[in-house]
Amino acid sequence: MTDSMMTIGQMCESYDVTPRTLRFYEAKELIFPTREGQKRLFSKSDRARLKLILQGKRFGFSLEEIRQLLNLYSLGDQQTTQLTKTYELAQERLRDMEEKREELTGAIADLKEQLQWGDTVLADRGVKLAAE
Amino acid sequence: MTDSMMTIGQMCESYDVTPRTLRFYEAKELIFPTREGQKRLFSKSDRARLKLILQGKRFGFSLEEIRQLLNLYSLGDQQTTQLTKTYELAQERLRDMEEKREELTGAIADLKEQLQWGDTVLADRGVKLAAE
DNA sequence: CCTTTGGTTGACGTTAACGTAAACGTTAGG
DNA sequence: CCTAACGTTTACGTTAACGTCAACCAAAGG
Structure with a gap:
């Protein structure tokens, strides 16, 4: 098989x-x-x-x-030292990723705000947007 | 000033x-x-x-x-057509970013799980980790 | 006046992450 | 047997995002 x-x-x-x-x-x-x-x-x-x-x-x-x-x-077989290093490296990456997520959340909020702004500007100019 | x-x-x-x-x-x-x-x-x-x-x-x-x-x-002064395009492009990016956030959330969860696994393995081998 | 200190414009070098092309092997079908 | 279809290695090309270096200008201080 x-x-x-x-x-x-x-x-x-x-x-x-x-x-x-x-x-x-x-x-x-x-x-x-x-x-x-x-x-x-x-x-x-x-x-x-x-x-x-x-x-x-x-x-x-x-x-x-x-x-x-x-x-x-x-990490099945690795030596303990190597495993420990890998483990710590992964923790760093995790912090990295969580930080990125935070930042991304903020950036999304900002972008949404800008889009709202664009909404009104386009509306003022009489442009119809495709209904999402 | x-x-x-x-x-x-x-x-x-x-x-x-x-x-x-x-x-x-x-x-x-x-x-x-x-x-x-x-x-x-x-x-x-x-x-x-x-x-x-x-x-x-x-x-x-x-x-x-x-x-x-x-x-x-x-986008203060741009022509409306250009503005509309920019606007749509931004919406795409937004979707992009939200998707990325989702994915990132999943990846973080996975990584955390793996780390837990590493925890027990290292513990079994009698390794003391720096208290976070 | 001379030399730092901080800035400028080319122009070529570098690294990552592949793309692309040449030349070749190996089954499977007609 | 011939030729596609699919795979292989080797090797050079390419693009993005800068680094690095040379040669130069200009204002400020001692």
């Missing part, structure tokens, strides 16, 4: 990325596809990691930052 | 950016410092815009995306 494996083409289809991107991520040790002969096979784990990568990118994290975070999600 | 003007050095100090960055942003038409002779002078408006730029960058927006958003915050 090794049907959980996917070829590179299927991966590209599923996650809307190019082969180049997947090979690049492998080279950067973000994912670890196995080989069947020459060809790459992507496991469920690879897919989970890819999801996190794409998510991380949306938040403006660099691939290197993401790579470190990813380790947190697969 | 034109004391609201700041030199490039003061700007760098205040916002922790390099002169190069500010000149670059000017070249990209993100900010519009005036000149006193040769030297750039940054107004309150420039500062507000810079703040938004730096904020936007933290959320992973490109400078080009930011440039377009910035227009929303200074």
Whole structure:
């Protein structure tokens, strides 16, 4: 029942990325596809990691930052020291993300206010907007 | 009382950016410092815009995306058509940001869970963590 | 007058994150 | 057997967002 494996083409289809991107991520040790002969096979784990990568990118994290975070999600066997470092790094990232969320909340509020302003200005000029 | 003007050095100090960055942003038409002779002078408006730029960058927006958003915050005189477009673009961005916030919320929850897991693992190994 | 201090304009260098093209292997169908 | 379809490696190209360096100007202080 090794049907959980996917070829590179299927991966590209599923996650809307190019082969180049997947090979690049492998080279950067973000994912670890196995080989069947020459060809790459992507496991469920690879897919989970890819999801996190794409998510991380949306938040403006660099691939290197993401790579470190990813380790947190697969810390079965590591030595305790390494694990502790990873753990602390993740805490930092968490603070990062919570801070970003705060900021984002504020920015959204600001933007909404501006939009309201735009509303009235456009209304004053007699422009009808598409009802949301 | 034109004391609201700041030199490039003061700007760098205040916002922790390099002169190069500010000149670059000017070249990209993100900010519009005036000149006193040769030297750039940054107004309150420039500062507000810079703040938004730096904020936007933290959320992973490109400078080009930011440039377009910035227009929303200074739409005094524009023609109505242009204004409408800007307005709609801003709505899109807003949806973007709210979506990002959602995602971020989820990601934070996930990460917290993982950290809890790390907690117990480390505890099992007898590692004492710095009390938060 | 001379030298800091702070600013200027090019112009080339750099890093991240891929894109793109060349040249090749390997099944599967007609 | 030929040729698509799908995959591979190697290597150079590209874009964004600045960094870095050289050569220069100008006001202010000793």
